Amino acid sequence: MSESGSDGGKWLDAHYDPVAGLYTFSSCVDLADLSGDGESRLVVGDLGCGSYSMKLKVYRGTVLMSESTLLDLPAGLVAFFMDLHEPRIPAVAVASGPCIYVYKNLRPYFKFTLPGLEVNTLEQDVWQQVKEGQIDPLTLKEMLEGIRKKANIPLSVRSTRFLSLETSDMDAFVQLHNQQPIRRQTVITCIGTLKKSTADEDGVSCLVIGTESCDVYVLDPEAFIILSKMLLPAAPITMDVTGQFDVEFRITVACRNGNIYVLRRESDKPKYCIELSSHPVGLVRVGKNVVVGCTDESLQGFTQKGKKLWRIILPAPVITMAAMDLPTRGFQGVLVGLANCEVQLYRDKNLLSTFKTPNVVTSICFGRYGREDGTLIMTTKGGGLMMKILKRTAVFDDRDSAPGPPLAQSVRLNVPKKTKLYVDQTLRERENGLTMHRAFQMDLSRLRLATAKAYVKALESSLTPMSSSLSEPIKMNAVVQGLGPSFKLTLNIQNTAACRPIMNLAISFLYDESLYRMRNPYMRIPLLVPGLIYPVETFVECTSDKGISDIIKVFILHEGQSSPLLTAHINMPVSEGLMLS
Amino acid sequence: MGLFDKLAGWLGLKKEVNVLCLGLDNSGKTTIINHLKPSNAQMQDIVPTIGFSIEKFKTSSLSFTVFDMSGQGRYRNLWEHYYKEGQAIIFVIDSADKLRMVVAKEELDTLLNHPDIKHRRIPILFFANKMDVRDALSSVKVSQLLCLDNIKDKPWHICATNALKGEGLPEGVDWLQDQIKTMRT
Numbered sequence: 001m002s003e004s005g006s007d008g009g010k011w012l013d014a015h016y017d018p019v020a021g022l023y024t025f026s027s028c029v030d031l032a033d034l035s036g037d038g039e040s041r042l043v044v045g046d047l048g049c050g051s052y053s054m055k056l057k058v059y060r061g062t063v064l065m066s067e068s069t070l071l072d073l074p075a076g077l078v079a080f081f082m083d084l085h086e087p088r089i090p091a092v093a094v095a096s097g098p099c100i101y102v103y104k105n106l107r108p109y110f111k112f113t114l115p116g117l118e119v120n121t122l123e124q125d126v127w128q129q130v131k132e133g134q135i136d137p138l139t140l141k142e143m144l145e146g147i148r149k150k151a152n153i154p155l156s157v158r159s160t161r162f163l164s165l166e167t168s169d170m171d172a173f174v175q176l177h178n179q180q181p182i183r184r185q186t187v188i189t190c191i192g193t194l195k196k197s198t199a200d201e202d203g204v205s206c207l208v209i210g211t212e213s214c215d216v217y218v219l220d221p222e223a224f225i226i227l228s229k230m231l232l233p234a235a236p237i238t239m240d241v242t243g244q245f246d247v248e249f250r251i252t253v254a255c256r257n258g259n260i261y262v263l264r265r266e267s268d269k270p271k272y273c274i275e276l277s278s279h280p281v282g283l284v285r286v287g288k289n290v291v292v293g294c295t296d297e298s299l300q301g302f303t304q305k306g307k308k309l310w311r312i313i314l315p316a317p318v319i320t321m322a323a324m325d326l327p328t329r330g331f332q333g334v335l336v337g338l339a340n341c342e343v344q345l346y347r348d349k350n351l352l353s354t355f356k357t358p359n360v361v362t363s364i365c366f367g368r369y370g371r372e373d374g375t376l377i378m379t380t381k382g383g384g385l386m387m388k389i390l391k392r393t394a395v396f397d398d399r400d401s402a403p404g405p406p407l408a409q410s411v412r413l414n415v416p417k418k419t420k421l422y423v424d425q426t427l428r429e430r431e432n433g434l435t436m437h438r439a440f441q442m443d444l445s446r447l448r449l450a451t452a453k454a455y456v457k458a459l460e461s462s463l464t465p466m467s468s469s470l471s472e473p474i475k476m477n478a479v480v481q482g483l484g485p486s487f488k489l490t491l492n493i494q495n496t497a498a499c500r501p502i503m504n505l506a507i508s509f510l511y512d513e514s515l516y517r518m519r520n521p522y523m524r525i526p527l528l529v530p531g532l533i534y535p536v537e538t539f540v541e542c543t544s545d546k547g548i549s550d551i552i553k554v555f556i557l558h559e560g561q562s563s564p565l566l567t568a569h570i571n572m573p574v575s576e577g578l579m580l581s
Numbered sequence: 582m583g584l585f586d587k588l589a590g591w592l593g594l595k596k597e598v599n600v601l602c603l604g605l606d607n608s609g610k611t612t613i614i615n616h617l618k619p620s621n622a623q624m625q626d627i628v629p630t631i632g633f634s635i636e637k638f639k640t641s642s643l644s645f646t647v648f649d650m651s652g653q654g655r656y657r658n659l660w661e662h663y664y665k666e667g668q669a670i671i672f673v674i675d676s677a678d679k680l681r682m683v684v685a686k687e688e689l690d691t692l693l694n695h696p697d698i699k700h701r702r703i704p705i706l707f708f709a710n711k712m713d714v715r716d717a718l719s720s721v722k723v724s725q726l727l728c729l730d731n732i733k734d735k736p737w738h739i740c741a742t743n744a745l746k747g748e749g750l751p752e753g754v755d756w757l758q759d760q761i762k763t764m765r766t
Contacts, residue, residue, distance in 0.1 A: 012683040012687055013683065014680050014681070014682075014683045014684075015679070015680055061677075061678060061679055062679045062680050062681045185637065287588060328654075328655065369680075370678070370680050370681065371605075371606060371607055371678075371681070372654075372680070372681060372684065373654060386678065389680075389681070389683060390686055391687060392657060392658075392684075392687075392688075393691070394652055
């Protein structure tokens with residue numbers, strides 16, 4: 001039960017029944033106050049397991065209140081107000097196959113069947129002949145196969161079923177069915193509701209249905225006649241409806257060809273089209289934007305005119321999606337159920353909260369349940385039912401909990417106002433830009449020249465601690481140790497040549513003799529093997545007690561040559577102790 | 582009890598006690614308070630409380646002033662402003678609402694951890710209400726679900742009640758009265 005995890009304890013685990021036996025999808029779950037007592041019930045179209053035990057189940061609190069058998073697999077379920085009678089109790093519409101079953105007070109009330117589609121006349125003729133006994137089933141099969149290949153109107157379900165039969169079963173099938181006329185039916189793929197004339201919470205709503213034959217119908221809730229019919233380029237899979245039928249409405253439909261179409265009033269063709277890079281799984285409207293979960297593990301945001309706003313990558317494939325709308329707190333978000341047993345909450349592209357579930361969630365529904373406004377109801381792949389309640393104190397901060405740029409980056413700096421001086425400077429810079437640039441370039445060139453001159457001078461007089469001579473590449477660094485008056489001077493000399501040793505070198509020091517006294521101001525250096533560091537040590541004594549220091553110059557010389565190979569200046573520290581003479 | 586209290590008792594002046602009545606919406610707080618009032622002051626229709634209402638009733642030795650707080654989610658943040666004044670708490674639970682038992686527990690935990698309540702030894706009386714409903718949980722089960730055993734530093738008591746008929750209410754109020762008396766002496 002305690003699966004709060006990383007969501008920071010925003011949800012209370014109200015109920016979890018892992019063996020509730022509810023197998024359903026988000027499109028077949030709705031919350032509605034079915035008894036008019038102010039307590040919302042959970043209405044579920046249960047797909048059962050297999051081709052039987054489809055049920056319409058109603059939950060109150062944690063218990064199953066009622067269940068009634070459905071005739072066919074439910075494709076969608078909505079609760080809607082179909083009339084203005086008091087008390088205001090919504091009806092439940094269950095779409096299955098080509099029919100919509102309307103339940104009032106949980107009793108079957110009305111059945112609406114979609115109009116049949118156009119039937120192939122050739123097919124009709126053939127069946128007519130069969131009925132009159134003019135042709136036998138084998139000829140029928142041949143003729144139907146011929147029709148199937150040529151005709152642009154597809155065969156009816158009966159003919160395709162007949163073609164799939166074994167020869168032995170054909171007679172019985174023909175005997176059973178040849179009396180009824182041929183019909184071609186489509187099936188409902190998705191269902192939604194559209195307020196008729198008012199935007200009130202309990203206003204009368206029309207049903208909007210999408211069919212396999214790429215049509216979208218708007219049905220009148222009282223007479224169940226088709227108010228409007230619109231045609232899509234592909235079969236719809238899920239839709240979102242907003243607005244009012246009599247005023248202005250917008251039907252956003254995700255289709256099987258990977259596109260999203262937006263239908264408007266006064267147009268039977270899509271007004272806008274969003275072409276997705278992969279197939280849509282779920283579609284949720286948040287405010288004026290549409291959020292789509294795709295099969296390429298992405299979540300994408302679009303404006304209602306189809307402009308792409310953002311796209312984020314999800315950690316796992318999307319299984320289901322639902323809107324999380326909390327008007328009392330002004331919160332709108334999208335709940336996404338993922339294949340890795342996680343449910344994530346997004347506001348725009350920001351991940352606000354994640355929680356783990358014991359099983360993959362197949363349906364999500366958020367809304368008022370019982371007397372609690374923020375209830376999250378989920379069913380799992382294994383048929384479990386899970387209910388969570390949003391804590392009263394839960395706060396979703398806008399910060400993105402996914403890794404990204406830190407918050408400080410978006411904090412605006414407190415930039416002071418532009419002063420008069422600043423404005424004057426800016427003006428001056430704008431007017432004299434060219435001159436200023438030239439002056440700067442001139443100074444830069446001069447600086448470069450001065451640098452180059454100093455460098456050449458240093459090279460010429462071998463003032464650097466690196467030897468520039470190619471035949472005797474030597475590196476030296478000096479360390480002074482001690483507090484004074486006696487210092488230890490260590491010179492680390494290294495031959496940086498690849499393999500040639502260097503011989504016949506000497507070190508000489510130049511210093512102010514009134515300040516320093518050196519034990520041996522001239523030393524010979526042994527043969528320098530390449531790579532090794534040779535420490536050469538000597539002692540310096542400061543003879544002054546006035547607390548002043550000076551530079552000692554070190555020269556490395558080649559025997560027999562007067563110009564040094566390299567030179568180093570050592571800044572001696574101030575002697576801190578008095579010389580003991 | 583001091584001499585003055587005894588004197589006051591003889592004279593019919595009773596000690597005033599402020600009691601907070603808390604609990605989720607639709608748990609029966611107003612109905613319980615209504616039932617405790619003298620019969621001539623009782624209301625016929627109980628409607629959801631907005632904000633809070635102040636009710637008074639008397640028992641054999643005390644005069645209660647009850648702050649009947651609204652339990653609706655949007656008014657629950659008002660509760661904490663009255664914690665300071667309360668000398669006792671009545672917490673009402675809808676025993677038939679299993680789904681929202683976690684919400685009741687959450688609100689109780691918030692109450693017990695509030696700085697105005699945490700370090701005071703004030704008595705808490707729990708009414709496991711709606712015992713007449715068919716699927717109602719027993720008072721033992723309610724106290725288990727709310728983890729009442731974890732309340733160590735405050736006297737508490739739970740009674741199963743049916744506020745429509747008034748069953749179980751006198752028992753609870755007697756306990757509360759005893760607790761308040763022992764607290765004062």
